[in-house]
Amino acid sequence: MTGERQDTIVTAAFLVIGDEILSGRTKDKNIGYLAEYLTALGIDLAEVRVVPDVTERIVEAVNALRARYTYVFTSGGIGPTHDDITADSIAAAFDVPIDHDPRAVAILKAFYPEGQLTQARLRMARIPQGAELIENTVSKAPGFRIGNVHVMAGVPAIMQAMLDAIAPTLKTGTRILSRAIDADLPESRIADRLRTIQDENPGTMIGSYPRSNDGRFSTQIVVRSRDEALLERAASAVSEAVAETTRQAPNP
Amino acid sequence: MTGERQDTIVTAAFLVIGDEILSGRTKDKNIGYLAEYLTALGIDLAEVRVVPDVTERIVEAVNALRARYTYVFTSGGIGPTHDDITADSIAAAFDVPIDHDPRAVAILKAFYPEGQLTQARLRMARIPQGAELIENTVSKAPGFRIGNVHVMAGVPAIMQAMLDAIAPTLKTGTRILSRAIDADLPESRIADRLRTIQDENPGTMIGSYPRSNDGRFSTQIVVRSRDEALLERAASAVSEAVAETTRQAPNP
Numbered sequence A, B: 001m002t003g004e005r006q007d008t009i010v011t012a013a014f015l016v017i018g019d020e021i022l023s024g025r026t027k028d029k030n031i032g033y034l035a036e037y038l039t040a041l042g043i044d045l046a047e048v049r050v051v052p053d054v055t056e057r058i059v060e061a062v063n064a065l066r067a068r069y070t071y072v073f074t075s076g077g078i079g080p081t082h083d084d085i086t087a088d089s090i091a092a093a094f095d096v097p098i099d100h101d102p103r104a105v106a107i108l109k110a111f112y113p114e115g116q117l118t119q120a121r122l123r124m125a126r127i128p129q130g131a132e133l134i135e136n137t138v139s140k141a142p143g144f145r146i147g148n149v150h151v152m153a154g155v156p157a158i159m160q161a162m163l164d165a166i167a168p169t170l171k172t173g174t175r176i177l178s179r180a181i182d183a184d185l186p187e188s189r190i191a192d193r194l195r196t197i198q199d200e201n202p203g204t205m206i207g208s209y210p211r212s213n214d215g216r217f218s219t220q221i222v223v224r225s226r227d228e229a230l231l232e233r234a235a236s237a238v239s240e241a242v243a244e245t246t247r248q249a250p251n252p
Helices: A030-041 A055-066 A086-094 A102-111 A119-125 A156-169 A187-200 A228-248 B030-041 B055-066 B086-094 B102-111 B119-125 B156-169 B187-200 B228-248
Strands: A011-017 A044-051 A071-075 A098-100 A126-128 A132-134 A143-146 A149-152 A177-183 A205-213 A216-225 B011-017 B044-051 B071-075 B098-100 B126-128 B132-134 B143-146 B149-152 B177-183 B205-213 B216-225
Touching: A011 A030, A011 A055, A030 A044, A030 A071, A030 A156, A044 A055, A055 A071, A055 A086, A086 A098, A086 A126, A086 A143, A086 A149, A098 A102, A102 A119, A102 A126, A102 A132, A119 A126, A119 B187, A126 A143, A132 A149, A132 A156, A143 A156, A149 A156, A177 A228, A187 A205, A187 A216, A187 A228, A187 B119, A216 A228, B011 B030, B011 B055, B030 B044, B030 B071, B030 B156, B044 B055, B055 B071, B055 B086, B086 B098, B086 B126, B086 B143, B086 B149, B098 B102, B102 B119, B102 B126, B102 B132, B119 B126, B126 B143, B132 B149, B132 B156, B143 B156, B149 B156, B177 B228, B187 B205, B187 B216, B187 B228, B216 B228
Parallel strands: A011 A044, A011 A071, A071 A149, B011 B044, B011 B071, B071 B149
Antiparallel strands: A044 B044, A098 A126, A132 A143, A143 A149, A177 A216, A205 A216, B098 B126, B132 B143, B143 B149, B177 B216, B205 B216
């Protein structure tokens, strides 16, 4: 059919590795950052998992996710200490050997002063066989990519730098465009209209997000689509419905 | 054996439901809150997943998690709009019917002024058969518990209120105690000592968390144990190791 769209869909999962997130001691900052970053690139983040520093749990999650999505990104567990078990777990997931990688050793040798490349620091050069290194412009110790899995550090500044290094290598899909409409209404007052608009606008996804501020409820309505014309049409209908509903009875 | 500890382990998973978290438009605030809350209660948060507003994905995740952990908590998708599909998805996961629940209808009737309990608002009274209601002191529309799954709202203030309503009903385990030691050192300088201390202190978990602040690296070391005496011993060893290493060569 003429004018039929051919959207390219690229999907991703994010695996956050670390006891400290699950205990609540560290508040994750990477999920929101990666989500926005991938959305901007045209990659759909389709699932996130957080697992503890336990080999079997990492192996299981990596294998489940890499079979299902175009890309997997991981954060955490690639430092020099005994609790950094991500690289070994990834090697186990792919069933490949792991050892000090000469390219990674060279990077660390160039970075640390003579005599300071300790056994612990050398641990950061352990890379599964067949992996490519991911540059770390912040603190040098590299991440790595093996298959469709990208292994990054958990420290936000380092993860973000590694993501910048990875981005040019990723295939990207048709971006999901979005338009947000703020409604000074509780979502229950606009719900019936939104359902109708959603039914009348295939090819769009209309989300309704309630907010509460000191007991006062308002709503952000987000229209998303890979097609700009469809997006515009649905967003206009939502804006009109919000304006009409508000005129009928403003939020007290 | 006399003096043998009998720890009670209670586990939980958290399922965050919502396209808006995966697109990055909304930054999750519930994971960190729930993690800290459960840790304080003596419940080990063992896994988190974030999935989109897609029935099959919610069903699959709920069924995987409820089979594996003592408790499952969910957030998001129980409002009045067309994209709120959590209650129906949970009913599908448990293979039970779902309809307007008289108890929930009564709560909404008492809350909304005469004539304002619209079809959309009534949708919030859809509860799977056999579930118990979870009180919502903020905006009335209840959550629910079915089996070991607790279904809560996504708006943080409401989720937090529901959690307070749930807490007294939960069985709790032996709390994991923790002690944090701040080291003004990059973690690679303390890594060898930490590994030895971990080896010498079974019954404790020693985590090392690097931080970077404008390119300056420091480390927080967290010792955890369900046994206070073991915790104290390991934490003292870590403090001593940090002090000695810092004396040898302070962080430049």
